[in-house]
Structure formats: structure tokens, C-alpha cells
Amino acid sequence: MIIILTIFFTTLLSAQTLDLLYKKAKEYEQNGDFKEAMLAYKEIANKERNINRTYIDEEIKVTNDVITENLNPIENEETVETIEQILASNFNLYPYHENYLFPISYDTRKRSDGRNQMETKFQLSVKKPIISNFFGFNETVYFGYTHTSWWQLYNESAPFRETNYRPEIFVNIPYISSDKTALKGFKFGFLHESNGQDEPKSRSWNRLYLESYFQLGNLFAIPKVWYRIPEKEIDDDNPDIQDYLGYGDLTLVYPYKRHTFKLLLRNNMKFDDDNKGFTQLDWTFPFFGSKNTFGYIQLSNGYGDSLIDYDKEISRINFGISLSR
Template sequence: MKRYKQALIILFFSTSLFANNINSLYEQALEYEKNQQYKEAMEIYKKIANLNKPQKKIEESISFKQTKKDSNTKKDFTSLKSKFFNKYLDKIEDKETSNTLEQVIIRDFGLYPYKTTYLLPVTYDTKEKDNRSQYETKFQLSFEKPLTYNIFGLNETISFAYTQKSYWQTSRESAPFRESNYQPEFFVTIPYKNDNSSLKGYKISFLHESNGQAEEKSRSWNRVYLESYFQYSNLFLIPRIWYRIPEKTSNDDNKDIEKYLGFGDLTFFYPYKKHTFELKLRNNLRLNKDNKGAVEFNWSFPLPSFLNIANSFGYFQVFSGYGDSLIDYDKEINKIGLGIAFTR
């Protein structure tokens, strides 16, 4: 940056110093041309060209440095790995082997973020539970792998996705993982275009969810769901309804899960400048003493500039109700957490 400023100063003074001299030379050259003294005029034009060379070099230097700066700004992790492969590794003559090695090094397998991937180093549950600390770490990992596109002529995308949500008792001495929920799913997303409609698309999915534990701590269920996307300016409404696929009574770890989680949820999503706000509501729609539900609020916001972490955001989460995790589907949880989101 310092050299760039110095170059600008040099350019300014060089322009001032040469401007008058060049103008006078131009006038002299034009006078020669009027008098048909073309040889003398050409000599003057050569002098003007020579005078312009230092200035052009300065301009080229500035242009090169600015281009280099812009290039460095645009570099991402993928391009850095690509540079490593092309510059530092020995070349392999067999093209297929070279392509395989390039894919392994660059790790470009067409995986995309799905749900928000976040880390909440500290969460606090206001309700005490047996054999657990009220303080724990919570994180979620989620990715999507598109499989096919437009095979039905609807511009649809068929994808596989995987989401994992884990609860880590980092405040306890042995720091055990008390619970992890695993959600593999296959789904088709279909866009919808109509100038007079706020509906923008919908998704049909098969979703499995389980916690990988055994015996009395085992929890699992399978669902198919329909999700729709409505847009009203920069407010998005995302209603979802599901149907639980029945299981044999002997294999059902959570027979009454629908009593607590109901048959669907409604999400409000609102991006504003560099912030996103998400409110998810769920209710079993039982209008009596058995009414159960949940509210989850997520807010992502820019991190302080001194942290300088690319594509990452502050993340604040509040949950109140039933179904924060499978092991707690029938327990009321009031939890608050603060951390960082790596996708949104």
C-alpha cells in the first residue's frame, strides 16, 4: 500500500513537470508540419514519445500492483490448493491418474452447505437435568450433494443431504458427548415461477433421524415431508408438514413423539443487510392441556473486523420447548447459546 501511494505521488509530479514541455514540443511539431518540414516534425514526435515512457512505466506499475492486489483478494482456498497441485507437485504423464490426484488434492466433489453449520462453544439450559451439566457445547454440521438435475423436465434437483447435531458436555471433567442426532435425507427440490404468485418452490423429502444409542436411550423415526417457500419482499415463509412412517410397536423407541413434535413447523426467514433472522415455530395443535410446542430463534451477524475469518458469522440461538434433541423430545428445554456460524 505504501509503494502504491509513492507511485501515485511520482505520477502526479511527473505529470506536472512534463506537461508544459510536451505542449511546447507539440506546438513546435505542428509548426514544422505547416511549413511542410515533415522530417523535423517526426524528430519532435520521437522526443515526445521518449518523454512519455517514464510516465507509462509508472502507470503500468500501478496497474500491475492493483491487479495483483485484486487477484490476491479474490483468492480462495480452492484456488490455493489448485496452485499447490499445479506448481509444487511433480507432473504425472498419465492423464486419468493426474486428474484423480488433482481431485484428491483440491477436494472438489460438488458438496454444498445445506442447513446452517455452526459452533456454539457455550450454551446454557435454564432447567436442571439429572446427570448433566447445564453448560455444554453444541454444534451442527450439514451438507448437500446434488445427484441429478431436470430428469423430469421440471428444473428439479434430486439431492442427498446429511445433518448432524451434537451436544458435548465440555464443562464436565471427562467432557463426554451426551447426544448426537443424525439426519440423512433424500429429496427433490422443484422451483416454481409465476409472476402473480409468492410461491417460489417446494421440496419433497424422505428423512431419517436417529441418535445412534442403544436400548432405553435409543431414539429414531422416519418421515416424508412437503416443504414450500413463499417470498414477500425480503421476508420468506417456509411451512412444512410431515407424515411419520409407521413402525412395528416392538421397534418403536418413541411411540408418542408426535404428541410433542406435532405434524409440521413454520419458519420465518428475514435477511437484512449483513444479518439474517430466523424464527421457527412448532406446535402439536392440541387445544387442551396436552398442547406442546417449541420456538427457536437464530440470528447471524457480522463478526468484528479484527477477527478476519472469511465467510463466517456470529451466531446467537435461543430454544424453548420440546424436541431440541431426540433424547429430550418429551422434555421441556430452555436453552441459549452464542458462537460462530460457518455457513448460513
């Protein structure tokens, strides 16, 4: 009961504070003081996130207090703080790219390696903030990890046909201006991608990349360019990968009510017989009224479906659910 009352009054007071902040932010906007307005909106976003975490944090705190009371006395305060941190197991992990499960992932063409055209595909993707505003640009440095697997679930032995691992370090920098420009921010980082297999199926490459974010009404445009870090010829598993995946891509995102539509376009920019590209269309939509689980349909065609198939043209239809977007 104490927890419930604490949560209730905390939420009530926080809501009142948010109302005042919204009024203040609107006043700043009306007076043309966009910098102060952006700071106010940033404070609102932080407070809303704290409200959403109140219940979980309170449960964790009560559980930890019970465990801590049963521990033998420890005099050093820093040691006590370390123990509480271990008990909380709070690593501040957040969703990064989509986290999804496609029980139905269908390749429209038969392959010579004997794989089943119907398989299961899933992806896990998280990020962890490491440090913020170190250089004074409101930037945040993140570690990200994305794991994508293609699982031959409908084969008799149900092997994992391919898994791609993508650890990365990246920096997000918001672009804050008194003028409401379309440009909203930048992101740059280092990305490693590999499939963890031995020769001759081994595939890997390393890239430096730069993204920028633009908003045009409800439409968000995210152009991305990359530079492949060269490898020794003897160590290069896929020396011609850029002939198929090119040097960048463009993502368009259009949220509409509780739906999102996303289009990914990639091309090697060779306008001749060697032209290679990739197109992917994603649609997420409400899943039986859930606020954190979404129905997911994904259609794709072109080169680069996975690392092992980077040089093969694949048309794929996926149906399933997403836990983030």
C-alpha cells in the same frame, strides 16, 4: 504472477459480461418477458459463483499440474481424468443448515440425570447435488447430512451427552411463473433421524416431508409438513414422538442488511391439556467485520430440543458463532 494475471483478466471479462446480462435482464422485465428475465438472472447467478471460485480453482489446477507432471506416463485419457479428479478432491459440498459452534449453551432447568446445565452445542451440515434437471423441471436432487452434538464440556470428564444424525435425500424444485407470485419453490424428501445409542437411550424415526417457499418483501415463510413412516411396535424407540413434535412446522426468515432473524414454530395442534409446542428464535449478525463468520444468538423453548429430550420441555439460551446461514 501468471495465476494473478489470469485471475485478474478472467474476473474483468466476467464482470463486463455480467453488466451486459444485467442490462438484458432488465430489458426483459420492462417488456414483460419474465421467463427470459428469470433465465438471464439464473445465468448471472452461475457466473457470479464461478467468479468467486476462480482463485481456488486456479490454485488447485496449478497444484494438480505439478503433481501430474511427476507421474509416470499413462496412455488412457479416461484414467488420466480419474486421477485428476482424485487429486482435485472436489466433491462439490455446500453448506446446508447452519454450521455453528455455541461454546455457551445453557439449559435453564436442572435435570434429574445429573447433567451440567452449561454445555457446548455444535452443528455441522452439508449437502451435495447429485443430479439436476433430470425430469425437466429445473429440479436438483441432493444428498444432505446434518450432525448436531450436545457436549458436556464443563464436566470433569467432558462426555458427549447426545448426538443426533440426520441423513436425507431431497429434491428442490423452483417455481417459475410470468406472474410474480409469492410462491418461489418446493422441496420434498426423505429424512432419517437417530441418536446412535443403544437401549434404553436409543431414539430414531423416518419421515417423508414437503416444504414450500414464499416471499413477502423481505420476509420468507417456509411451511413444512411431514409423514412419519410407521415402524413395528417392537422396534419403535419413541412411539409417541408425534404427540410432542406434531406433523409439521413453520419457519419465518427476515434478512435485514447483514443481519438475519429466524423464527421456528412447531405445535402438535392439540388444543387441550395435551398441547405441546416448540419456539426457537435465531439472530445472526456481523462478527468483527467478517463476511463469512457471524455472531449467533439462539433462544428456544418447548419440546423436541433433541431426540433424547423429545418429551421434555426445555428452555435453552445459546451464544456462539455461525460459519453459514
